[in-house]
Amino acid sequence: MVDAQTVTGYLERAQVAKTMADDGRWTECADILRQLISDVRSCKISASNKDETDSKNSFLKTLETNLKLVQQNVRDEDDLVDAMTRQSGSPEPPADPDVWSKPSPPLPTSSKYATKKSGVAPRTREISKSTSAMSSHVTNPVDNKPANPSQGILPPNSAGETFDASAYDSYIVQAARGTMVTRTENDMSLDDIIGMHDVKQVLHEAVTLPLLVPEFFRGLRSPWKAMVLAGPPGTGKTLIARAIASESSSTCFLVSSTDLSSKWRGDSEKIVRLLFELARFYAPSIIFIDEIDTLGGQRGNSGEHEASRRVKSEFLVQMDGGQYKFDERRVFVLAATNIPWELDEALRRRFEKRIFIPLPDLEARKKLIEKSMEGTLQSDEINYDELAAKTEGFSGADVVSLCKTAAINVLRRYDTKSLRGGELTAAMESLKNEPVRNCDFEAALQAVSASVDPDTMVRCKEWCDSFGAM
Numbered sequence: 001m002v003d004a005q006t007v008t009g010y011l012e013r014a015q016v017a018k019t020m021a022d023d024g025r026w027t028e029c030a031d032i033l034r035q036l037i038s039d040v041r042s043c044k045i046s047a048s049n050k051d052e053t054d055s056k057n058s059f060l061k062t063l064e065t066n067l068k069l070v071q072q073n074v075r076d077e078d079d080l081v082d083a084m085t086r087q088s089g090s091p092e093p094p095a096d097p098d099v100w101s102k103p104s105p106p107l108p109t110s111s112k113y114a115t116k117k118s119g120v121a122p123r124t125r126e127i128s129k130s131t132s133a134m135s136s137h138v139t140n141p142v143d144n145k146p147a148n149p150s151q152g153i154l155p156p157n158s159a160g161e162t163f164d165a166s167a168y169d170s171y172i173v174q175a176a177r178g179t180m181v182t183r184t185e186n187d188m189s190l191d192d193i194i195g196m197h198d199v200k201q202v203l204h205e206a207v208t209l210p211l212l213v214p215e216f217f218r219g220l221r222s223p224w225k226a227m228v229l230a231g232p233p234g235t236g237k238t239l240i241a242r243a244i245a246s247e248s249s250s251t252c253f254l255v256s257s258t259d260l261s262s263k264w265r266g267d268s269e270k271i272v273r274l275l276f277e278l279a280r281f282y283a284p285s286i287i288f289i290d291e292i293d294t295l296g297g298q299r300g301n302s303g304e305h306e307a308s309r310r311v312k313s314e315f316l317v318q319m320d321g322g323q324y325k326f327d328e329r330r331v332f333v334l335a336a337t338n339i340p341w342e343l344d345e346a347l348r349r350r351f352e353k354r355i356f357i358p359l360p361d362l363e364a365r366k367k368l369i370e371k372s373m374e375g376t377l378q379s380d381e382i383n384y385d386e387l388a389a390k391t392e393g394f395s396g397a398d399v400v401s402l403c404k405t406a407a408i409n410v411l412r413r414y415d416t417k418s419l420r421g422g423e424l425t426a427a428m429e430s431l432k433n434e435p436v437r438n439c440d441f442e443a444a445l446q447a448v449s450a451s452v453d454p455d456t457m458v459r460c461k462e463w464c465d466s467f468g469a470m
């Protein structure tokens, strides 16, 4: 069940997105919506509560529709900037070619906003609005900055203080805020993670214990500050970041390199700086950086862009503590990569713990199947040992996907496409009492296969053998 505070938080963020849209600040609005969508998607609800499931789905649908509209405006705006640049020379500041390739992450909205927004704005009106917003960006993106752009966006910290973000543009605050999963939004537990015993132990020693018995972790025993997890995708690296943040009552910042990208010169560095400032403000905190290799690739590579170098340098400075000592405001940096051999040496050195995350073994796969199937009606004929053996080479995410596919395969007992009205309702009713059977898993095994390239596994392992530190 989602608590009222979480829902209010989503609605507030939706309201912020609406304000941005009303101002024609499409890029910021899109960033907020993306983050909101991601948060709503990952928000846990009770599968048996139909009302809650329906509200969540309808909210998500509205947000996704709005995001599409807003993204169209972002594209129009970019086209306009290009056209202006061609006509009158390069405006100031020049847009850096993106340091990272992918677009950034997600956010949600109130149904009120959603209705209004999806009904709004013939394109022409939106484009003319975006023109004025774009112009102010081109000349000086800082001009329209509110006194404290964090107002209404950032919650107070545990001491009741409000973060003063007046030194930053509101869209930079939005970008950093978008990565933050507040403690109330994060209810994961380490018990939710199957396997990874060594990682759990190190994280317990690095994050949880220093908060419980700080006097022990002095001098030589000062706690670890940073750890990198190297391993294939879908092995639970993000999950473990959320779980340890939740267990240690830390604030969690889930960051992908795209969250840190901005096409305005110097703004990516500001996002990195603000991210760490926020982490210290909401300390104890964990900053989880996914795909750290895109941020900390080998320096001096011919392909490395100047902007990329600057961001990486800022990141290194911040990892060293910025203006604070880490002990005063505990911030633990946890990073993940599928291609650790791409990591810059300076960055690698700062991750004192470098741990290989393998694919789940037989026992872990069996537990993961059992856990995934919890709460789903299933036949006694299913043999988990056999299934686990058949999923050799699967990542955790592949195993979960297999179980989901098998559970949905139950639908195929009926030709639901040809049923209508009462017949369809009756079929769905009887399916509710239909257990998942072996044949559903057999069909799922035909449809789902291992997603991890074995060569990647070997290279990760080799890197960890050379540079790993438990």
Ligand SMILES: Nc1ncnc2c1ncn2[C@@H]1O[C@H](COP(=O)(O)OP(=O)(O)OP(=O)(O)O)[C@@H](O)[C@H]1O
Residues within 6 Å of the ligand: 192, 193, 194, 195, 196, 232, 233, 234, 235, 236, 237, 238, 239, 240, 290, 336, 338, 368, 395, 396, 397, 398, 400
């Ligand atoms: N060890 C595990 N325990 C429980 N669930 C797991 C585990 N590994 C993977 N999963 C499942 O796989 C999904 C994806 O995991 P997660 O996003 O944490 O992987 P990741 O390693 O961070 O992947 P990526 O590198 O692609 O970001 C989880 O939501 C969960 O359902």
